[in-house]
Amino acid sequence: MTATLALIAHDRKKDELVDFVLQYQAIFSRYRLIATETTGQQIQQGTNLPIEQMLSGQQGGDIQIAAQVAEGEVLAVIFLIDPLFSKLHEPDIQVLQRICAIHNVPLAINIATAEAILEKLRHSRVAHLIFNPVAGSGNGNQDLSLIRQLLKPHMHLRVYQTTADESAEELTIKAIETHPDLIIASGGDGTISAVAGTLIGTQIPLGIIPRGTANAFAVALGIPLALTPIRSACQVIINGNTRVVDAAYCNQKPMILLAGIGYEAETIDKASRDMKEQWGALAYLIAGWKQLNEQQLFEAEIEIDHEVYQLTCAAITIANAAPPTSILAQGKGEVIFDDHLLDVTIGTINTNPQQLVNNPKLQAVTTMINMLGAALIKTSPDLPNVYHLRTSKIKVTANPPQKIVVDGEMIGTTPVEIECIPDGLTVFVPGNNGSPK
Numbered sequence: 001m002t003a004t005l006a007l008i009a010h011d012r013k014k015d016e017l018v019d020f021v022l023q024y025q026a027i028f029s030r031y032r033l034i035a036t037e038t039t040g041q042q043i044q045q046g047t048n049l050p051i052e053q054m055l056s057g058q059q060g061g062d063i064q065i066a067a068q069v070a071e072g073e074v075l076a077v078i079f080l081i082d083p084l085f086s087k088l089h090e091p092d093i094q095v096l097q098r099i100c101a102i103h104n105v106p107l108a109i110n111i112a113t114a115e116a117i118l119e120k121l122r123h124s125r126v127a128h129l130i131f132n133p134v135a136g137s138g139n140g141n142q143d144l145s146l147i148r149q150l151l152k153p154h155m156h157l158r159v160y161q162t163t164a165d166e167s168a169e170e171l172t173i174k175a176i177e178t179h180p181d182l183i184i185a186s187g188g189d190g191t192i193s194a195v196a197g198t199l200i201g202t203q204i205p206l207g208i209i210p211r212g213t214a215n216a217f218a219v220a221l222g223i224p225l226a227l228t229p230i231r232s233a234c235q236v237i238i239n240g241n242t243r244v245v246d247a248a249y250c251n252q253k254p255m256i257l258l259a260g261i262g263y264e265a266e267t268i269d270k271a272s273r274d275m276k277e278q279w280g281a282l283a284y285l286i287a288g289w290k291q292l293n294e295q296q297l298f299e300a301e302i303e304i305d306h307e308v309y310q311l312t313c314a315a316i317t318i319a320n321a322a323p324p325t326s327i328l329a330q331g332k333g334e335v336i337f338d339d340h341l342l343d344v345t346i347g348t349i350n351t352n353p354q355q356l357v358n359n360p361k362l363q364a365v366t367t368m369i370n371m372l373g374a375a376l377i378k379t380s381p382d383l384p385n386v387y388h389l390r391t392s393k394i395k396v397t398a399n400p401p402q403k404i405v406v407d408g409e410m411i412g413t414t415p416v417e418i419e420c421i422p423d424g425l426t427v428f429v430p431g432n433n434g435s436p437k
Ligand SMILES: O=C(CO)COP(=O)(O)O
Pocket: 008, 009, 010, 011, 035, 036, 037, 038, 039, 040, 055, 056, 057, 058, 061, 062, 093
């Protein structure tokens, strides 16, 4: 079902319709509203709700609304008719009535029927889908129609597509204002992180339909990605199990997964779009392998709980949540995403002079390869030159300054300050890990 309501009233019924919309404003505000011109103007003035205005009834507005009903765009039509006066555009009104009858779309011609429709809507779930049409290597149009087909029987869906002019953050802010029951993000990790980051602290549950290259957050949450990822992800949302997880802020910007300083940032920078298209998630491993040869060590100053530590490092990873494939986040073999703490993994060189090998860079490389192995089999690497700790807040300064990647996006260079936001997000997950909605 789509989430659009159409509103029309003849002149002597317009005040009645404005009063009715005011009475049910909380429900109307969750839906996209369309109206014939004069009706729309009066409702907007009387309620402040945003209304998309068609032409006035006399100019063909009823026909425009009938066209949207025929396209399957309209959930219900509320058309307060004045039974005592006939109109010059009576044929248009008959077309609208006929189209509603054909497509089995509820049409209320008086307040009593309108109330029945609104009472039904009170108990319906309204979902906003923030959809990036150019994510991953799939076909955006096909993906969207599959998602609509799967979700429509279970919720009223409002779809927003990201464009060069309107980012996922902006669309999510708009969606939050209408108090939806849930918000669904569909795209690559960038889109998912942008929507999730904007939702921190709102308690609006987030559904994830991953369609990107790495799909790191979905993997970290255990959302099944095999064979039919869109179908599986939609089923997780339909099932309605939610779980509360932590989020974080990195230099005041939302962070859902992890921040990489040094090696990881350079790797992401190297994995070009062409490589990702050709190799998928493997692109990161290929780029990571190249970077192993080039990685420079750096001096880091790390501040935790007012204590300052100085270390020579190749990579620092600060993770809120991370899939096992995020090699350098796996200091203890697995990142816990609801412990109210960040997992900090520092790949450094061995500072014990007796064990210090002639080639510290080679040692750093060996460390990272060992960490990869440990991450893949989910055990603690327990290496002398990998430090792992958990903290709620951390500050890192590096010399020379190092690139920082947050949730797959380059955000600049050090210094960086990261703080965990405990229980910042509610997400739909498989299984019975939370209370069904
Ligand atoms: O005449 C109408 C519908 O038939 C209403 O049109 P207006 O909202 O433009 O007045």
